[in-house]
Amino acid sequence: MLEKALHGSEKYWGWVVALLALIGLGFATYLLQYFQGLGVTGMSRDISWGIYISQLTYLVGVAASGVMLVLPYYLHDYKEFGKITILGEFMAVAAVMTCMLFVLVDLGQPMRLLNIFLYPTPNSILFWDAVVLNVYMLLNIVIGWTVLQAQRKDVPPPKWVKPLIYISIPWAFSIHTVTAFLYAGLPGRHFWLTAIMAPRFLASAFAAGPAILLLIAFILRKVTGFDPGRKAIGALAKIITYAMIANVFFFLLEIFTAFYSNIPGHKHTFIYLFAGLEGHHGLVPFMWASQFFSLVALVLLIPPRFRHNEKLLIVALASLVLGTWIDKGLGLVVGGFVPNMLEHVTEYIPTVPELIITVGVYAIGLFVLTILFKIAVSVKQEIGG
């Protein structure tokens, strides 16, 4: 089926070449970081994880969200998702791959990557994260590919796929739960030390992931004419709405716990993020923007009248993605490090090389996504489904 990715319009090739150029630029910048050290990034002794690990966190959510299509389609036999389930699975593959690349570029000694598996350490959440992410990627590529190939041949998929699909459903929850445990299990980091970290992650994932998928589906429809179907769009929008409500609700719970208990450690990060601490307020405008976007999203999503209007839906989804990205892809990881363990406030500003590398990694993800979606859409159009 790979040959489907080799035949495309000039626009398709233009897009692919543009991505390859970004990848090349990112790789060249990565070489700089590789030979100079992570000092070229904005990370510091106090804020030891930055935009790379933030993107890992965000994209794990995007990957996990594939389950929001797989679950209704395979478990509840919701036929409307038949056309786009494959997109969810392939998006998960690209997202997980991007996640792992973000871990890779974040490592100080990437050449020792295999140590994670050579010296398996069951007490380390990062070890488990590496395991669940790899398995989830494999599951999705195998399931997606096999089912698509069977559809193309017009035969039912082989029987062994069924158990894999059932495994992939809890597995999707596991990848984001384990990723939440990366943060939630650390003593002394009050902002992260919360039992609802995993549910919060899942809620934001199930809102943002399908939102991104829908936005991409709209683009696909415009570019290729591949239509996911009105009903599927409506159902997905409904899922996004509820997930976003849960996400905001969970966030308010955190605010309540921190401020009603009045425990200084629990309040500090929130104060830093939304008002600034000890004269440092680099993230304040971003965090308020995030709240604004989330609010816009909710206002446009909750009333069915707005939601059913496709133009408004696109605005809602875009602001939802922006809002959750700032919240999770910026505030959550960086915020956990402020103030530091010795009550000092250091701020984090990503550097230009760091941003170029980030863009490069995203370009790799988009490249894989493009190839996979090209195949999926071509096959779907070929079989007229």
Added chain:
Amino acid sequence: MDSTRRSFLKILGVTAAGLTVRPSADAWALGAKPRGAAPLDNALVGKRWAMVIDLQKLTDKVRKDAVEACNRAHNIPHYENHDDEIKWIWEEGYHNAFPGQHNHHLPVELTRDPLLVLCNHCENPPCVRVCPTKATFQREDGIVMMDYHRCIGCRFCMAGCPYGSRSFNFWDPRKQPPLVNEKGEFDPPSPDYPTRMRGVVEKCNFCAERLAKGKLPACVEASNGALLFGDLADHESEVAKALRSRYSIRRKPDLGTEPQVYYLI
């Protein structure tokens, strides 16, 4: 199968007959464990190493000397930029070191001067728990060690340490002063300890390399008695006696990490 191939294989088959192979054992060398591996003769051996810092004896000179001794002993680079700093033992204000213990009306002497903080060599170290490669691990005698050979530089331990005791080599330490002298040559202060490579995490190791040769930690040696070091499992040790005789506090005891660095009030 054509005739060339058949005859070729036949020749090989005939040659194989009647021949056996006997590997020469000595050439394989090097078994699983290095031969006769043992501690050095004069090594200091303990069951639960701990440090006691006497805040009353902690003068400005003692603090500076201790930090300087450590930096020299371990070839620690000096960075002007706060973000890149490598710190094993360093000065920190009372309120920063003990953020949970903000009593009002504390004795001025206690809170006025900075004190020394370093890795606590916790009994339940969170950094060891989170490390995905066992690059940081706890020895039987309680020292929390770093294996620079194995560290992948993921910095999970830095997020996990509740005391901010860990530093990351954001740059190549060999290109920083004082490891590089005024002439731009690599000129490390200590020949007894390697430098690190960029991209690994490092921290205080209770001078494991000195203990192995029967010496006390460098900071203790330089502290003029303000820093005590010994085996808490031994009731007659200096540290055990000191803790029995005076009131002491530890950093963030509520986290359950059981720090092994005690501060005598």
Added chain:
Amino acid sequence: MKIYDAGKVIAGLIIFFVVFTFPVYYNHGKVEPAPKPSLETEKIQSLYEKNCVEDKATMRSGHMLLLDKWRDTVVRDRLRSYAGFKGTRFEMSLSNTCMDCHSNKEQFCDACHNYAGVTPYCWECHLTPKEMK
């Protein structure tokens, strides 16, 4: 019998021959002789019994495996003393034991490493005799 497309076939065969005999003329028929690691240091001269931690052949081919074992044993197992093959005890230390005797890194280590095209990363952290002074 006729060779079809003789021009192309023979050109191809010439390329084949040239590629597969490349080393012969690249080296101009002569090469740098294999280095003999020098044992001429003051410390070694002064030794009564000139023995390394293992026999010469083992050290020659397998020193990196030994050092790999050593580094784990020292850092992780707290064991720093090693029984040499003649029973003498040595401290397991690259900089302090190996390089104490073989203080001529250029003639001893680098000569062979350069010859074999090997760049060990040990020296990125461990100090050479020159750096230790």
Added chain:
Amino acid sequence: MNVWMSLIVSLIAIGAVVVVGAIGGLVPALHPVFGVVIPYAALAVFILGFIWRVLRWAKSPVPFPIATTAGQQKSLPWIKQDKLENPSTRWQVVDRMILEIVLFRSLFRNTRMELYKENGKLTYGWQLWLWAFALAFHYSFLVVVLRHLRFFLDPIPLPVTLLESVDGFLQVGLPSVMISGFVLLGAVGYLLVRRLYVPFMRYISLPSDYFPLFLIASIAATGILMRYVVRVDVVGVRELTLGIATLNPVVPDGINFLFYIHLFLVCVLLAYFPFSKLMHLGGIFMSPTRNLRGNSREFRHVNPWNYPVKTHTYDEYEEEFRDRMIEAGLPVEKQPAESGSATDTESAEDSAE
């Protein structure tokens, strides 16, 4: 030959090679034979055999351009030609050859027909794995061979060092791990398992299929063993190999016998190469469906092996029977009076074309 016989024969052959190599390594008196004489002999057999094999192919007549490739041949101007599939110029052929050699394009388009059991539906599925592993196998082999240039070139050229540092990117203990060696072994393993697992592959496999796989696997395995487990004296090895390369053979002592096994396996591979399926290294350049232009509509091609056919054209027929045809009242194309001169002009025009 059934599968067991094939496997046993190949394994015995490999075993024999290993044993002979080991004897060569363990008996110091044999070192000059196994370290110098046999490598030179193997190289000579390889190079001469290769040339002989290619020349033998070149002596077989090449058929006229095969037009039935999967693409539109150059035709009328408004019909789009598939330039890659059915090239009409030399450069288009070069493009097709490059893609074939570099990316194994034909193998990429490998499909397998399968009968779906439940409803008897015939399906065609794309076969990814053979292509993927074939690429992995050939490229890792290439990298391994290029890396070994450090043993044959002095000074070691920078590209070889660079390649080695990229290949050895992963740090697992000491010395650093060369990825290509393990990929090679893994890919050979796949090719072997595929032969044994797929029933029809098993059915058509012969010792000449298994033997090269075992041979390459053994070479990779001994190489890996020497690098990571039983170290050999690399300086001695390089002295020997450089000696071979500079035609100044030397035989240093103290090289582990494992090296001689490795070397002997490689020698066997080299000597076996020209007489085996491995010759596709040369053969790929000579595959007619890939290296010929699809121009059978533009030019008249006559198969070189065509013997002269005895023909009797209509012109000749009329020439012979013209008078009687006229007599019988049959129409003729040329009247007898002008026939001679007219034919002459026509044939003159023909030759002008």
